[in-house]
Amino acid sequence: QVQLQQSGPGLVKPSQTLSLTCAISGDSVSSDSAAWNWIRQSPSRGLEWLGRTYFRSRWYNDYAIYVKSRITISPDTSKNQFSLHLNSVTPEDSAVYYCARGYASGHFDYWGQGTLVTVSS
């Protein structure tokens, strides 16, 4: 059974960097068939896919265009986890952030528990 356990602060100041980590059990971040995603949900923007990292002989990243200039998603193979870093945050980045495992047809079959992140001074 795959489990994703999220960790990270729930409060970030404007202009700073939001950082979250997703620890994987029951699968490998280096899996050659899965992709590891970050998705957020807010009342104003609904569910919004942010980006992913995945391994296919080498590491790849895909990012949504609306955060592409501010986002980094990186794997940590030694800890079997992956992280989200979103810089220059504003109150509009306040949301519940989820990590999720993605598969070939594009569905997300396992999700983390969610982390409410508030951007406020």
Place this chain on the structure above:
Amino acid sequence: QSVLTQPPSVSGASGQRVTISCTGSSSNIGAGFDVHWYQHLPGTAPKLLIYGNSNRPSGVPDRFSGSKSGTSASLAITGLQAEDEADYYCQSYDISLSAWVFGGGTKLTVL
């Protein structure tokens, strides 16, 4: 405004059948990309309900079914139960945005 359009709410009596629509465009559903559905209860992570338009993951009751036609997809729930009260989201891929996109969600009320 979400790329995929869903009705904000639907309702049905216990035991009845409801459908939830998901309307896209030629850059997502109409381009041939699969549609997936999720059930979301407040305070929990979304749960995959249907993948690849009409496939149910292990453990999802056969009361839930999905279909796709043209630029739209539908989720049908038969034999409504009180535990089905939740928010439901569709999801697909949009080639114009190069991103996975979601519907705005539909709140199901079981009367």
